[in-house]
Amino acid sequence: MNRLAGYFRVIIPIAYLIGIVGISIKIDNPQYFKVTSIFVPVSFLILMLFHRPHSFRFWITLASIGLMGFLVEAIGTNTGLIFGQYTYGSSLGFGVFGTPLNMAINWMMLVYLVAFVLQKWSINPILKSGVSAIILTLFDWVLEPVAIRLDMWRWDLQTPPFHNYIGWFLFSFIVFSIFYRFASKLHNPLANTFTVMHSLFFIVLNLIFRLI
Known part of the structure; x- marks a missing residue:
């Protein structure tokens, strides 16, 4: 398993690099962006393949966060009350209630990665959940211009309203509070590796999109 992990430490950066180069070249061809609908679940499956320890408590907690993430996104896109008025594009693949199922995976993966990075912080769980929520909200701020350009979703007002970030922070705080309580x-x-590459992917694309 350690040897296999070593291989993936090489494969994962290459895959993200190919994505950055490919998107930069195919920026005017939205059909290319549909690869995202496959890349998201495959990345999550690889990440979970190497997770330890396995327990019913961990999986039910992570699955609950995925379900909560999907539901809040579905409510958000259908009402505009949580994040603002927005609709999903085709890049994230199949969905129900106007919401891609991959959004559940996105929430599970993001919460898992942030929690992993901060798991050694021996601080008050409420404070830790707050710091984690701030990190995820900052990530959304970096993510938004890229997601819009890649047709993941689009805002009625072209750019996300300020209360989108408030909604992200509050919901993130809730799910991190649950995660740290039951799956620490x-x-x-x-x-x-995934944390670094996922962050660099959106940061680099953000910079590239400002130039082209």
């Missing part, structure tokens, strides 16, 4: 022990040799 994480071991995963690929988590740091």
Whole structure:
């Protein structure tokens, strides 16, 4: 398993690099962006393949966060009350209630990665959940211009309203509070690799999109 993890530490950065280059070249061809609908679940499956320890408590907690993430996104896009008025594009693949099922995976993966990075912080759980929520909200701020350009979703007002970030922070705080209460022990040799590459992917694309 350690050897396999070593291979993936090489494969994962290459895959993200190919994505950055490919998107930059195919920026005017939205059909290319549909690869995202496959990349998201495959990345999550690889990440979870190396997770330890396995327990019913961990999986039910993570699945609950995925379900909550999907529901809040579905409510948000259908009412505009939580994040603002927005609709999903085709890049994230199949969905119900106007919401891609991949949004559940997105929430599970993001919460898992942030929690992994901060798991050694021995601080008050409420404060830890707040810091984690701030990190995820900042990530959304970086993510938004890229997501819009890649047709993941689009805003009625072209750009996300300020209360989108308030909604992200409040919901993130809730799910992190749940995660830290029920699934705090994480071991995963690929988590740091995914965290770094996932962050760089959107930061670099953000910079590229400002130039083209």
